[in-house]
Amino acid sequence: MPSPIRRIFDPHIHMTSRTTDDYAAMYDAGVRALVEPSFWLGQPRTSPASFYDYFDGLLGWEPFRAAQYGIAHHCTLALNPKEANDPRCLPVLDELPRYLLKDGVVAVGEIGYDSMTPAEDTALAAQLQLARTHELPALVHTPHRDKAAGLARTLDVLRESGLPPAFVVLDHLNETTVGPAADSGCWLGFSIYPDTKMDPDRMVRILRVHGTERVLVNSAADWGRSDPLKTAHVADAMLAAGFEEDDVDQVLWRNPVAFYGQSGRLRLDATGPETQLFEGNSILRGGE
Amino acid sequence: MLTPLASLRTGLELRLTADARAWLHLALSEASGAGEDGPGGGLPPWERHFVTAGRRCHATEQQPGPSPDPVDTVDAVDAARVLILHAAAPGADAVAALYRRGSAGERRAVLLALPHLDPPPATEAALGLVEDALRTNDTRLVAAALGPYAAAHLDAHQWRHGVLKCLFTGVPLAAVAGLEHRAAGDGELARMLEDYARERTAAGRAVPEDLEHALRLARFDEPPARPARRPHPQDRTEGSES
Ligand SMILES: [Zn+2]
Numbered sequence: 001m002p003s004p005i006r007r008i009f010d011p012h013i014h015m016t017s018r019t020t021d022d023y024a025a026m027y028d029a030g031v032r033a034l035v036e037p038s039f040w041l042g043q044p045r046t047s048p049a050s051f052y053d054y055f056d057g058l059l060g061w062e063p064f065r066a067a068q069y070g071i072a073h074h075c076t077l078a079l080n081p082k083e084a085n086d087p088r089c090l091p092v093l094d095e096l097p098r099y100l101l102k103d104g105v106v107a108v109g110e111i112g113y114d115s116m117t118p119a120e121d122t123a124l125a126a127q128l129q130l131a132r133t134h135e136l137p138a139l140v141h142t143p144h145r146d147k148a149a150g151l152a153r154t155l156d157v158l159r160e161s162g163l164p165p166a167f168v169v170l171d172h173l174n175e176t177t178v179g180p181a182a183d184s185g186c187w188l189g190f191s192i193y194p195d196t197k198m199d200p201d202r203m204v205r206i207l208r209v210h211g212t213e214r215v216l217v218n219s220a221a222d223w224g225r226s227d228p229l230k231t232a233h234v235a236d237a238m239l240a241a242g243f244e245e246d247d248v249d250q251v252l253w254r255n256p257v258a259f260y261g262q263s264g265r266l267r268l269d270a271t272g273p274e275t276q277l278f279e280g281n282s283i284l285r286g287g288e
Numbered sequence: 289m290l291t292p293l294a295s296l297r298t299g300l301e302l303r304l305t306a307d308a309r310a311w312l313h314l315a316l317s318e319a320s321g322a323g324e325d326g327p328g329g330g331l332p333p334w335e336r337h338f339v340t341a342g343r344r345c346h347a348t349e350q351q352p353g354p355s356p357d358p359v360d361t362v363d364a365v366d367a368a369r370v371l372i373l374h375a376a377a378p379g380a381d382a383v384a385a386l387y388r389r390g391s392a393g394e395r396r397a398v399l400l401a402l403p404h405l406d407p408p409p410a411t412e413a414a415l416g417l418v419e420d421a422l423r424t425n426d427t428r429l430v431a432a433a434l435g436p437y438a439a440a441h442l443d444a445h446q447w448r449h450g451v452l453k454c455l456f457t458g459v460p461l462a463a464v465a466g467l468e469h470r471a472a473g474d475g476e477l478a479r480m481l482e483d484y485a486r487e488r489t490a491a492g493r494a495v496p497e498d499l500e501h502a503l504r505l506a507r508f509d510e511p512p513a514r515p516a517r518r519p520h521p522q523d524r525t526e527g528s529e530s
Contacts (some may be wrong), residue, residue, distance in 0.1 A: 060392035064426045098331070102391045103342030265343050 006030035007249070008231050011256040012037055012110075012171060012191065012218035015062055015073065016054075021151060021220075023069035023273035029232035031277045032039035033072040033268055036062060038140050039112040040082050042223050048091040051079070053169070055099050063104060072261065072268055075259055076109035076139050098135045106263040107131070109139025110171070113150045116143070121157070128161035134244055137262050138163060139189075141171040142181075150176045155184050169216055169259060172258070178206060182214075187259050191220035200230070202236035207238065212250050216259060291402055293374060300367040303347040311337075311344045312368055319375035334376045338386070341368045342393055345494060369397030380410045389418045396428055404436035408420065411441055418427060418442060422450050430454065431463035439466030442504065448477045452484060461498040471505040478506035 008030045015036050016024070026034075038051075045051060058075040066073035077099050079092040096138055100108065110129040113120050124140075131138040140158070141152035151170070158168060165185030171179050172191050181188055190206065192198055203217060219230040227233075235248045260266055299493055315337035331339070347364040362370075378386065383405065387398040399421055402414050414437060421433035434450050442450065447470060454461055471477055481503045481508055485495045 056391075060395070061424075061426060064392065064428070098389065101331070101336065101339050102392065103340065104391065267342075 003153060005245070006065070006232075006252075007032050008234060008235065008252045009256040010034040010218055010228070010231050011169075011216045011260065012189065012220050013228060014039060014220075014222035015066065016041075016057060016143065017223035018183075018228060020223060022063070023071060026228050027069050027071060028221040029229050030235070031071060033137075033235045033256075033266075034066070035074045035076060035106060035256070037076040038078055039080050039108075039110050039222070044086065045129060046085060046086070046088055048095065049087060051089065051092045052095065052099075059099075059102055059104055061260070066213070072266075073264065074104050076107040077105055078109050078111045078127050079123055079137075080110055081112055081114040081120045081123060085117055085119045090123075093123065096127070096130055097134070097228055100136060103124045103265060104267075105136070106260040106265050107139045107169075108134070110141045111138060112141040112154060113143045116253060117145070122267060124154075124157055125161065128158065128163050131167065132163050134264075137167045137169070137259060138168055139171060139190075140186075142173060142177060144172065147172075147174070147177055151180060155180065158175075158184070158186070163229070168264060171216075171218070173195075174217070175202070175206065178210060182210060187216055189216045189218060189257075191218050192227075192234055193220070194227045194230070195261070197234045200233045203234050204241045204243075207243070207247075208241070212243075212247050212255075216256050217250055217251055293371065296362075296367050296493055297371055300364055300371070303364050305346050305348050308344060308346045312371070313345075315341075315372050316375050319372045321512075331490070332376075334372055335386070338369055338372045338397070339394060341365050341372070341397075344368075365393060366397055366400055369394065370401045370465075373397065373401040374404050374406070377406060379407075380413050383409050384413050384417065385423050387420070392426055392429060396432045399432035399437075400435060403435065403440070403518075415441055416477065419446065422446065424456060427457050429455060431459045434459075434464045436465040439470060441465075442474070444474070448474070448480055451477065452480055455481075455499055455502075457486065461502055467502065468505055471502055473508045474506045478503060481506060512524065 010031055011034070013034050013036060013201075015034065037053060038058060041054070047053075055077055058077065062075070063073040077096065079089060079096065084267055099105065108127050111124050111127045113124065128138060130136075130217070135173045140154060142154060154170070158165070166187075169187035169189045170177075170181045170184070171189030173188055174197070178188060188210070190198055190203055192200055192203055207215065217234050219228050220226060221228040221230070231252055235252055238248050238251070239245070257266065257268065300312070304312060311492040315334065318337065319334035330336075337344070339442060345365050345368040365518060373383075373386075383398060396433075398417060402417070418433045418438050418441075424430065426466050430450070430453055433456065434447075438447060438450065449459065451464055451467075451471070452465060453459075461479050481499055485499055485503070489494050
């Protein structure tokens with residue numbers, strides 16, 4: 001049974017791919033705020049305009065949907081590394097500065113490496129500079145394949161960028177990459193999945209070793225096999241392992257608030273257990 | 289007597305923190321001198337203020353000032369954006385681009401500003417924005433789309449569908465500007481409302497009170513000689529600012 005005061009901020013979840021049932025279940029589990037990074041939709045896009053519609057959704061429809069379930073929605077915007085390899089999508093980089101100004105954009109991301117190509121080098125470096133000029137943090141994921149080498153190369157590019165480590169979260173970390181990531185001074189992001197990539201008990205063991213500072217835990221839920229309640233499961237596992245409620249609050253609320261708060265654009269005034277649901281609910285009545 | 293925009297500004301200033309008020313004054317003075325591009329060919333400063341209003345325009349927690357909006361749905365950020373847009377007086381293409389490239393909040397502000405813009409936007413282009421918003425399911429956009437501009441310019445078919453959409457999506461009909469005037473004696477609207485009421489009843493669901501109200505208006509066969517229409521505070525065209 002979650003504590004009545006539990007509040008959860010999921011710092012990385014792709015709600016565009018989720019249903020309203022998920023929003024309701026997340027609210028019941030204590031989720032009151034989230035960040036949705038722009039990413040690959042599973043089907044490759046072939047034109048910049050299709051990115052702009054997606055960005056518009058992250059700045060319009062999705063925050064509206066979230067608000068109806070009492071959850072504050074923010075986003076991060078970027079050209080993701082996979083699609084940075086398609087020259088047809090590259091004009092997105094020129095339009096990004098305009099989008100990065102928007103209220104509700106709390107970081108540049110997800111950026112990072114997918115297959116570690118020269119095109120990905122260019123897109124990553126260019127977008128780290130956009131983060132600098134817009135005074136925004138950066139959400140940098142580590143690649144799913146060849147993770148250790150990918151992290152090393154990512155750290156090199158980050159050093160060259162001049163973006164302060166405090167403005168960077170390295171995401172999708174695990175036991176093998178947490179050491180060098182922690183040494184870099186960046187924030188440490190862990191995505192908890194229903195399969196073997198990273199589970200709540202392993203997360204708790206990492207928290208025991210590395211402590212609760214600078215750690216962000218997310219569900220990274222999307223259109224793949226994933227679970228939007230994984231953040232709550234980590235909270236339960238922490239308590240079961242002897243962590244205090246205050247540790248849970250630090251990892252699952254205060255840390256993401258501190259990290260994304262560096263953007264100066266978080267809006268959390270309407271969050272909390274007493275949050276009013278939006279009155280005119282075109283989703284609940286739906287089906288139009 | 290204050291014009292709607294002057295009272296909008298007065299009401300807004302009363303609601304803002306000191307920092308936000310200083311920001312508003314800067315934004316409005318830069319908007320009045322609009323036209324120049326920003327440094328380095330970026331956005332003009334006024335447009336940057338328009339875009340970033342959500343994180344600059346903080347209202348105090350105290351009692352909001354008198355709002356000229358009958359539904360009182362215009363929050364401080366909306367109001368600031370409307371004032372900036374009015375002061376910048378962009379051309380019709382710029383207004384459309386602002387909407388097209390805007391977040392939902394910016395789009396809402398463009399819709400709310402339509403009746404205030406001077407020079408007034410080209411009707412067809414402005415209606416294109418209203419129609420775009422009416423295609424969404426975002427109730428904040430739908431409500432803003434059915435303001436005084438739609439009351440004055442939207443064709444009967446689309447306006448009726450807008451009213452029906454409000455009932456479907458839970459937007460109070462108080463958001464529909466000029467409802468009394470446009471609904472009065474509209475037999476087709478009455479038919480649509482009756483059909484919808486029947487559908488609700490057949491599904492065992494309550495008929496919204498708002499529907500009954502609109503239906504009473506629409507059933508008038510003859511509009512009263514003098515339309516019993518309270519002037520909408522945003523209806524009047526812009527005159528002098530004081
Ligand atoms: Zn992701």
